[in-house]
Amino acid sequence: MHTQVKDSVMEAIGHTPVVRLKRVFPDAQVVAKLEYMNPGGSIKDRMVRHMLRGMPAGTRRVVESSSGNTGAALAMASAVYGLDCDVTVPRTTSGEKMKRIAAYGARVHPCSVDGGPDYHATAEEIARDSGAYYLDQYCSELNRQAHYRDTGPELWSQLAGEIDVFVCGIGSGGTISGIGRYLKEQDPTLRVIGVEPLHSSYRHLVTDQRSEGAFATVIEGVGKRQPSSSFDPAVVDDVVQVPDEEALAWVQRLAREEGILAGGSSGCVSAGIARLLPRLQGARVATIFPDSGAFYLSKYF
Secondary structure, eight states: OTTTOSSSGGGOOOOOOOETTTTSSTTTTEEEEGGGGGGTTBHHHHHHHHHHHHSSTTOOOOEESSHHHHHHHHHHHHHHOOOOEEEEETTTSHHHHHHHHHHOOEEEEEEEHHHOOOHHHHHHHHHHOOOOOOOOOOTOHHHHIIOOOIIIHHHHTTTTTOSEEEEESSSSSSHHHHHHHHHHHHOOOEEEEEETTTTOSSSHSSSSSOOOOOOOSTTTTOOOOOOOOTTTGGGSSEEEEEEEEHHHHHHHHIIIOOOOOOOOHHHHHHHHHHHHHTTTOOOOEEEEEEGGGGGGGHHHH
């Protein structure tokens, strides 16, 4: 077979492009890695591929709790590997994401966000009752390991080591923890800064700043009421929080000024970079855009 032909979409994961954001940040050196160009549409393709490599032999059914992208990545992989797949999501998950998961043939279980079993508890129940393999991205060491072994080295190589600050949204915590650890091993002077919505739970793990208000956000994929054990605070130097309106304004700016149709988490991290730049003093900044705005057209645009 020709070496440029992949055996399946699972082999097409990775090697996503890095682009300079010179229109929205004209006076700074900021680049973004476009992870929505993975075949399943998000950075979660990498994590799911890595986690499935470690699943028990003979597994026929898988289940995961997800805000959408991990579920879609798992549903895509299940279609390739012939696995029975269940994905639990919060009811607030965008309709496009739920339809995307179902399109691959997986069962989608929308769950309550205010009382009753949440999407984590429901996934645990399905796994317990059916004997399914539960990936559990929020607690698994394989989450950050995937980015330490895959995304981090790829980003470092693409930038030829020319990076001073890595800025990343925090959701499950695996992406920033895995990439951040790898980058700091290459250059101990490099800084890793997380971005999350207001009143999320990660900032107080890294800084002495505590949020007074209740956590609530329309931005999917970043922020948590309770921190995930996949997050390693020892890797992160600082965490900034941004309001939803700033994140959504940056989603619009990325589309209309850079031609990048990105999701809310990308808008959130862009808003965070805008807040950080005055104190970064000309540093070379890299970030990750995890998914596409095409999955939120009815919600953000």
